[in-house]
Amino acid sequence: MNYVFHIMVMINIYALLALSLNLLVGYTGLLSLSHAAFYGIGAYVSTLLMMKLGFGFIPSLLAAIVASVLLSFVISIPSLRLKGDYFVLASLGFQVIVFSVLYNWVDVTRGPYGIPGIPQPEVLGVTVSSIFTYFVFIGVIALLCGGMLYLIGNSPFGRILKSIREDEIAAAALGKNITGLKVKAFAIAAGFAAVPGVLFAGYMQYIDPTSFTLMESVFILSIIIIGGTGNITGPLTGTVLMILLPEGLRFLGMPDAIAANMRQVIYGLLIIVIMRYLPQGISGEYRFE
């Protein structure tokens, strides 16, 4: 049973990552390779605040969101003026820089040694400790954030983002401040990506930079490419599939060393097949071109 709860917790964490990235990729049409960086910023900022400055869980969660939003401006303001491809490259650069900082700034982040002994989340005097309480706690937060992302996606704001995705010039001619709106969308996505980072750190009670690599960004992107983007069901479908898939492989009784490689091969194949035959993903609305 604990195993099932663990899987559910991971699905919740990745669902938040996928849904927040979806706001950029599926709604605004901006391909970003820096989502794991914001996920990591969330995890590290909250952990350091809790362990070094004695912050409580909720204040450190809020601070992590704020830090992530502020850091999002570092990429978005200079690069969104430029068009599509430059933004992808800037996001790639940002991802690499954040990883290097986490990995090399040993005095603060302990670098490759990681940070063990992260305190369990304590909210309203209740400490989250058993796997079941983690499942409930993380589930509630994921539901709250997922609900907010759903509201944003279906709001007039979400519609403007989609109009930008469809035709920037036409949207500008209707009076939409394209750059400003993209900066906002990017900040929102970054803020929401910090939340699963905080939850992940509180759940694992240990973090190191390898959880927040470029590969992780690519993985989150592949979740929404496979599941689909531009609505809420696509990213959720993708998350469930991509988290359960390796678990399924485990039951095939493959040795770990082979299973790990097989997983990469299967992910790769899946992306190719989906892009060829289902360009909008399994249940998405927006078609990559």
Next chain:
Amino acid sequence: MTTLELNNVTKIFGGVRAVDRISLGFEQGKVTALIGPNGAGKTTVFNLINGFIRPDEGAITFKGKNLVGLKPWEIAQLGIGRLFQDVRLFQRLKVVDNVMAAFNRYNREGVLFSLIMPWKVAVQERKLRERALALLEFVGLAGDAEKLADNLSYGQQKLLAIVRLLANDSNVLLLDEPTAGVNPLMLKSILEVIRKLGREGKTVVVIEHNLNVIIEVADWVYFMSNGQITSFGLPQDVLGDPEVRRTYIGI
């Protein structure tokens, strides 16, 4: 009253004077046509007004306010709307959403608003939807409201682009070939819309190749050739100009 003015505007593209020291005035409540051969610089004039490109020289003013240096969206928010020659719909949005996206200047579309007061957003959305459907009804597209814009015929797309412009409620409407590629019946309804806009006190500027359309709707005509205005006046006078007849109409 002249609302939109270009004064000695020049735009050079790689040595070619696409727009060469032209001065134009567009009047409120009038339909002005900008005609001329392909490559004369007509669309460039629109792009200069919209702020998609900056003039190398000269001034562009709207109600006395300088437009040069403003961003396209700022110019749009001053009330200058544009119908693109290549339509530029939001192809993978529903027809009704294409229209609703254009109501921006009167609505609250902030993120916080939709998070804190989703019920108010719902009320606003219902109202917008009704207004959008009424506009679509007017051009006979209400039955297609739930289709993706992508799935409309070319003529219908053109109508939808016009409706989107109406929803944006601009005071100046720059229409780049509004009737190209539409069938005679749709042509009629488009002309009706253009005339109505003029009567309602909008400043309407049309780029058009169809001479019948020009005679029917235009109050004033500028003839443009090689980046310059070579003739202007009432439609019948300009179309009767021997130089215009020789270089453009081919008679």
